Amino acid sequence: MKRNATAVWHGSLKEGFGQLSTQSTTLTNTQYSFKSRFEEGVGTNPEELIAAAHAGCFTMQLSAYISEAGYVIESIETQCEINLVESTIVTSHLTVHAKINAISNDSFQEFVTKASKSCPVSKLLNAAITSTATLI
Template identity: 65%
Template sequence: MKRNATALWKGTLKEGNGVLTTDSKVLDNAQYSFKTRFESGIGTNPEELIAAAHSGCFTMQLTAYITEKKYDIESIETECAIDFQDGSVVSSHLTVRGKIHDITNDEFQELVTKAETSCPISRLIDTKITSEATLL
């Protein structure tokens, strides 16, 4: 399975801008620029997209592990904070809130840690990954 996205950039780094498009068209000419990456502007940036990918991938992996244990999942919400410093992604922090019936906090924490290290995006990014999880 392969997934594709295209970036089109026009102009210089600081004055130019670009658009991102995915084959699925979920991103369809989504705007990004120097301002959206390093200042504040309307549009997205690569680090925000990594955060979305990491939170989504991790949440699906955690869901798979909880489902294998046959627990009833009401909801799992994961926020991902990507820390971008000096031209590098230096860390990814996952904040997880789960509503899962009958699971113990210890087992939930164990599955969070397992998903943190094994989801495909965690394995892709070469950075420090941390998490904090709350069972609601």
């Protein structure tokens, strides 16, 4: 499987602007800029997109492990916080809230740890990946 995205940039770093588009067209000429990345501007930024990718990938991997073990998932919600320090992503923290029928907290935590280490985006990131998970 191969997927792609395209970034187009116009101008200097601080005054310039760009657009991001994805193969699926979910993003089509989506605005990004210095302000949307480092201040409070309109648009997205690479770190936000990495957070979305990590949250989505992890959640799918977690659901696979839990389902394979025979549990019924009502919902899993994952928030990912990317921490950028001096031009380096240093952490990716996953906060998970899940409703899963008949699962123990110990089993749930084991699946969370396994998924946080094994989802493809986790494997890609060279950052400390942590998680906090609550079974509801």
